Amino acid sequence: MSVFTPVSAAQMAERLKNYSIGSLVELQGILAGIENTNYFLTTTHGRYVLTLFEKLKLHELPFYINLMAHLAKHGVACPAPIADVRDTYLAELNGRPSCIVTCLKGEAVMAPEALHCAQIGEVLAEMHMAGQTYDGRMSNPRGPAWWTATAPEVYPYMSADAVHVLRDEVRFQSRHRFDKLPTGAIHADLFRDNVLFDGDRIGGVIDFYFACNDLLLYDVAITVNDWCVTDDGDIDSDKARALLASYHAIRPFRDEEADNWGVMLRAAALRFWVSRLYDFHKPRPSELNKPKDPAHFERVLKKHVARDPSKLWL
Numbered sequence: 001m002s003v004f005t006p007v008s009a010a011q012m013a014e015r016l017k018n019y020s021i022g023s024l025v026e027l028q029g030i031l032a033g034i035e036n037t038n039y040f041l042t043t044t045h046g047r048y049v050l051t052l053f054e055k056l057k058l059h060e061l062p063f064y065i066n067l068m069a070h071l072a073k074h075g076v077a078c079p080a081p082i083a084d085v086r087d088t089y090l091a092e093l094n095g096r097p098s099c100i101v102t103c104l105k106g107e108a109v110m111a112p113e114a115l116h117c118a119q120i121g122e123v124l125a126e127m128h129m130a131g132q133t134y135d136g137r138m139s140n141p142r143g144p145a146w147w148t149a150t151a152p153e154v155y156p157y158m159s160a161d162a163v164h165v166l167r168d169e170v171r172f173q174s175r176h177r178f179d180k181l182p183t184g185a186i187h188a189d190l191f192r193d194n195v196l197f198d199g200d201r202i203g204g205v206i207d208f209y210f211a212c213n214d215l216l217l218y219d220v221a222i223t224v225n226d227w228c229v230t231d232d233g234d235i236d237s238d239k240a241r242a243l244l245a246s247y248h249a250i251r252p253f254r255d256e257e258a259d260n261w262g263v264m265l266r267a268a269a270l271r272f273w274v275s276r277l278y279d280f281h282k283p284r285p286s287e288l289n290k291p292k293d294p295a296h297f298e299r300v301l302k303k304h305v306a307r308d309p310s311k312l313w314l
């Protein structure tokens, strides 16, 4: 299903001559994933993942691949890209940019407990700390300018009540500035399906293709909104505290971050509400995936608007 661009064993064996990771044992297509072609690649030296990028172009990829390499160099649990004999990570294969990264152990945990959330807080803070010395730059393609421009495109498909909530939130966010909050390289999509757990221990973080430079607290809010959410769009405060406490132990929050926590949780919910609305109502012709439920993030946002954010702080 998710092998959009097939690679033969002969092609792979030939390609591996450019690397120092042994010779081909097995190449097995990965069914999960909707954006790219992924294969589990086993060589005489170990297990790797081969990705062929179906949408991103060669020149768009270095920010993400170099970020993974930088984080892996710092010991962060994420795939390490493998350089070829020319010392480059990216090469064309069957007309697609491709790269080989180390294979992480484990599977996604879709019903996490506080113990999982605590490990997520830790790995997120480690990414943020290690990311401080990353010199790649990428503005957030899904930031305030994007949601302000995109929201009106989906109003025609929404109920009057939902338009009211969305318009109010876009306006609310535009009244806030965050000049004093710490920034850096952020993952920006640290949802449950982008982390592998080997039993109860984190195997690592994958899918860095929304990474960018933005507020660190925004990344924390995105993460809490997914890892700590309940079925009705509320946030489980025990899980949120477990995540925040282990994050704070590595990168202590500043007072200004505590002050802006509620606004940030709302911004993170708004971003995914708008992207899901857009993907739902205006899918690209090539889109193969079943769109994710936008109403989920409407519920998350409404709960945030109604609550005292300090109840979800440390």
Ligand SMILES: Nc1ncnc2c1ncn2[C@@H]1O[C@H](COP(=O)(O)OP(=O)(O)OP(=O)(O)O)[C@@H](O)[C@H]1O
Pocket (backbone or CB within 6 Å): 002, 030, 032, 033, 034, 035, 036, 037, 038, 049, 079, 101, 102, 103, 104, 105, 193, 196, 206, 207
């Ligand atoms: N480095 C890795 N180590 C182990 N498994 C991996 C690795 N990279 C990807 N996978 C596996 O491949 C699956 C698909 O990868 P991924 O989620 O990145 O797909 P995608 O199509 O690139 O993106 P999307 O999440 O948008 O569908 C993951 O669910 C995971 O099981």
Ligand SMILES: N[C@@H](CCO)C(=O)O
Pocket (backbone or CB within 6 Å): 189, 191, 210, 272, 275, 276, 292
């Ligand atoms: N994690 C996103 C999809 C990828 O950006 C969502 O659940 O809407």
